[in-house]
Amino acid sequence: MGESAGVRDPTFRLSCLGPVGLRSPDGAKLPFRTRKQTALLLFLARRPGVSVPKAQLLDLLWSDDDEASARHSLSQSVSLMNKSLGSEAIAPAGTDQLALRPGVVWLDVTAFEEHVKGGRPREARHAAPDAAGDHGHDAGMMERFGMAWLAAGCFVLGLFPTSFLLMLNRVAVSLTGQGLREGAVQSNWLWLVPVESERASYSPIVFLIVIVCVTLLTFILVRRFYHGRLRYSEAWGCGYSELTARTQDTADAFGQPIRHIFGPLYLMKRHMPAADDPAPRFSLKIYDRHWYWLYLPVARLTEYASAKIALLQQGRISIYLLYSFLTLIALLVFLR
């Protein structure tokens, strides 16, 4: 695990995710004499500041020995640890109890759990000043209005299609000479008739009214035959209801399946961070292939051709007079 949150305490670092090791504040490795010493320190570092009864430690580590030699071994291990960690790191706390002073040993498992629970970003510059992380808020009124008027436009277009279709019909007539049939042009604001009224017709407003009526009817029937009792609770979310800022669903995520399918049509350059990246970055750039296939070659060809033609422009007036003279002679010769 790399440096986290840019905070480096002057404490001993005990790592147990991976090979177990203890490092002093200046980075030197401190070897353990025995495995029981390792286990003792890990046990106490997992609960810093918590008083652990000596009897529990004796039971865990020296259960085979008798009481006296076990206690002797325990006090020897404690004094050896205190020599490495600094005096009184592991101190008696209460009757026949031991505790590791908090802030002396940094344990990576504890830090990992805090990261997972707190959802803090790995990069310090993204860390919020307050740990609550409540920095997302709903879109403001103007943002919503920007999207709402487009949606309302689509809605109006769907409800009153005949006027737009008749406008487009004029374009079709002027371009191709053919327009909609007579019956279609007679469509009024209520009924849209594509060809003839006997063949097909469609009324968006009647449709909408019927949908609203059927929805209301459903609601009334359900309330009439059953009940409308409601209870509020936390979102279920299949048990994964703890969402942090890193698990948000964005518009980019919504379009991911479609982007995946139509990926070959676009040139997508995607950089995904690896799990152990100390400075993870995600970037996605989408280019149009046709720019490189069609447009750029034509542009280059045009540039090449114009560069060749530009050779004619020498910038001296005598050359231009020569051009006029040659053109005159050519016209006289070929156009008797």
Place this chain on the structure above:
Amino acid sequence: MVNTAAIAFQILQSVFVVLAAPLLLGWANQCRAWLQNRSAPSILLPYYTLAKLFHKDAVIARNASAVFRVTPYVVFGCMWLAAGIVPVLATDLPFAPAADIIALVGVFALARVFSALAAMDIGTAFGGLGARREMLIGFLAEPAMLMILFTAAFISGSTQLNTIVETLSHREFAIYPSLAFAAIAFLMVLLAENARIPIDNPTTHLELTMIHEAMILEYSARHLALIEWAVAIKLFAYMTIGIALFVPWGIAEAGNWGALPLAFAALAAKLALGGAGLALLETLLAKLRLFLAPEFLSTAFLLGVLGMLTHFLTRG
């Protein structure tokens, strides 16, 4: 043209479809159980499930908005409306002139959009997942569906479903190659749009494999009952659209009470075969990986286009 008998037919058909849709689902589940060599649950099990769900108290998330609460009613209403448009028992229903097949596809799309919005409303991860997958499948399946419907519309000269049914049922029996292509494409689109295997497994409990189910994870009680019912009605409506386009014989005219028993009998026989066929397909096929679903649906689109081109080439 709009007489009381026609209106009675319309109401009868709407009510019949809503009541009979869970039965079709129950029949398909029974057939699947028999094919899997296990004893089947009762054919009325979907009804018991719906009744149980309606009685429960609805539990919704604290941050649910109005869209979440309105969606089950809108979805059910859209499916009910679709059931009223499709000529299930009779053609020439009074409501049919207001909507043609393109509007029918639009009604299904409206239900899908509302489901996706409600899924994203709560803000959980699986809601967003279900929403984007459902929009992907819908976005790929709609062109295929429209191609199929255009093929049928070109043959009968109209996009009104009534006219299509009348034209196809009154011609002498002939094999239209374009309709053969369109029928296979329609079957593929039916499986995709109704969230059946091979696109989606309706009985899965693994959230990462869900498409439609992931959108309704937060619903409970009467909301869930309405959505499950709407799913059953959608399957019923799609099957009857297929029947109306490809095997329309036996459908009555609105107002003709004498032809009604034959219409019922023909519909029951066709749907029984359809349900058994669906169960057979679900037993034989396995669910596709999500990003193989576009290949499935582009095959359907291709077949639809082939059907249309065949129509122009052979006028048949």
